Amino acid sequence: MALDWLKFFRTEPKNTANLAKERLKVVVAHQREGRGRGPEYLPKLREEILNVVRKYVDVPETAVNIQVQNEDGLEVLEMNIALPEQRRS
Amino acid sequence: MTKIVVVTSGKGGVGKTTTSASFATGLAQRGKKVAVIDFDVGLRNLDLIMGCERRVVFDFVNVIQGEASLRQALIKDKTFPNLHILAASQTRDKEALTPEGVEKVLNDLRSEGFDYVVCDSPAGIERGAHLAMYFADEALVVTNPEVSSVRDSDRVLGLLASKTRRVERNEARIKEHLVLTRYNPARVLKGEMLSLEDVTEILAIPVLGVIPESTAVLNSSNAGTPVITLPDADAGQAYDDLVSRFLGEDRPLRFTTVEKKGLFSKWLGG
Numbered sequence: 001m002a003l004d005w006l007k008f009f010r011t012e013p014k015n016t017a018n019l020a021k022e023r024l025k026v027v028v029a030h031q032r033e034g035r036g037r038g039p040e041y042l043p044k045l046r047e048e049i050l051n052v053v054r055k056y057v058d059v060p061e062t063a064v065n066i067q068v069q070n071e072d073g074l075e076v077l078e079m080n081i082a083l084p085e086q087r088r089s
Numbered sequence: 090m091t092k093i094v095v096v097t098s099g100k101g102g103v104g105k106t107t108t109s110a111s112f113a114t115g116l117a118q119r120g121k122k123v124a125v126i127d128f129d130v131g132l133r134n135l136d137l138i139m140g141c142e143r144r145v146v147f148d149f150v151n152v153i154q155g156e157a158s159l160r161q162a163l164i165k166d167k168t169f170p171n172l173h174i175l176a177a178s179q180t181r182d183k184e185a186l187t188p189e190g191v192e193k194v195l196n197d198l199r200s201e202g203f204d205y206v207v208c209d210s211p212a213g214i215e216r217g218a219h220l221a222m223y224f225a226d227e228a229l230v231v232t233n234p235e236v237s238s239v240r241d242s243d244r245v246l247g248l249l250a251s252k253t254r255r256v257e258r259n260e261a262r263i264k265e266h267l268v269l270t271r272y273n274p275a276r277v278l279k280g281e282m283l284s285l286e287d288v289t290e291i292l293a294i295p296v297l298g299v300i301p302e303s304t305a306v307l308n309s310s311n312a313g314t315p316v317i318t319l320p321d322a323d324a325g326q327a328y329d330d331l332v333s334r335f336l337g338e339d340r341p342l343r344f345t346t347v348e349k350k351g352l353f354s355k356w357l358g359g
């Protein structure tokens with residue numbers, strides 16, 4: 001172990017930072033697999049839909065809810081828009 | 090509107106508490122009403138860095154368990170009356186921190202009109218760290234230019250993107266900021282340390298500040314005054330820039346390249 005370490009420093013005296021970076025890239029890519037944040041555009045889509053809804057109805061920030069569902073191997077966007085309670089007179 | 094900012098990292102000892110103390114103080118220096126909360130149950134630390142350890146009567150868990158009111162537990166900073174500290178409990182029972190309890194304290198701070206609540210996260214990804222980030226609007230991800238710290242920061246970014254209230258409620262994502270600290274430009278130049286560019290390339294989040302490795306940090310913690318209050322210290326100036334940037338000001342990065350230093354500035358702590 002100690003010997004390997006010495007050998008490494010002899011052949012590559014300066015670039016331990018580069019080595020660190022390359023190792024990190026691999027580790028981090030692995031870590032991110034299956035993190036599944038949903039599509040990148042989801043927050044933006046939600047925000048834009050919220051803005052459109054707000055043109056017509058006064059709804060709170062939380063009114064629009066979008067979820068990615070997996071149905072029989074098919075990705076489906078499920079959207080719920082909660083409208084404020086309406087009094088019927 | 091109260092903004093909740095978590096200071097988090099995954100890895101321990103990278104500078105979360107140092108950052109929380111200076112960040113909260115910097116916001117208070119700019120007139121904001123700020124509360125800074127120590128989430129490190131069992132390992133109270135922030136009170137020492139803020140220099141108020143002798144005035145801790147009640148703590149976070151006391152408030153959650155109804156043994157003290159929030160007002161009784163908040164410690165007013167000795168210099169800035171608009172800055173308040175909520176100390177961590179020394180209890181060994183980590184379960185004392187409950188989601189409902191934390192939420193109630195945060196809501197009470199909201200109705201007290203606080204502009205910012207800074208949550209100093211404990212290390213790790215367990216209960217305390219989870220609760221510190223769960224209610225956050227923005228996150229300062231404190232990272233050292235070193236492999237294990239960068240990997241842990243990436244894990245924390247994964248948690249911020251999945252295990253928080255904003256995600257559960259499908260609200261806009263938590264705004265993430267990189268705080269690269271204990272940076273040593275001379276070692277970067279020699280190829281011995283990951284550079285700012287390396288770290289931002291891997292973590293892919295915008296950088297809010299780069300804090301140099303600095304002797305001033307130990308001096309300031311010895312004295313119980315956050316390093317941002319020392320205008321001559323490099324790390325203090327770097328934190329000052331960071332706070333300004335957080336509030337939308339345009340400040341170029343400093344202390345990221347090797348500078349020829351005069352004896353005087355060396356002596357001041359570089």
Ligand SMILES: Nc1ncnc2c1ncn2[C@@H]1O[C@H](COP(=O)(O)OP(=O)(O)OP(=O)(O)O)[C@@H](O)[C@H]1O
Nearest residue numbers: 101102103104105106107212271301302303306307
């Ligand atoms: N920029 C810096 N230059 C030099 N030393 C620093 C710097 N930032 C932090 N330190 C030192 O690093 C140590 C750990 O800092 P700090 O307590 O802020 O880390 P932490 O992330 O809160 O730790 P923990 O995970 O245990 O809560 C302290 O001794 C502190 O003085």
Ligand SMILES: [Mg+2]
Nearest residue numbers: 105106129134
């Ligand atoms: Mg700490």
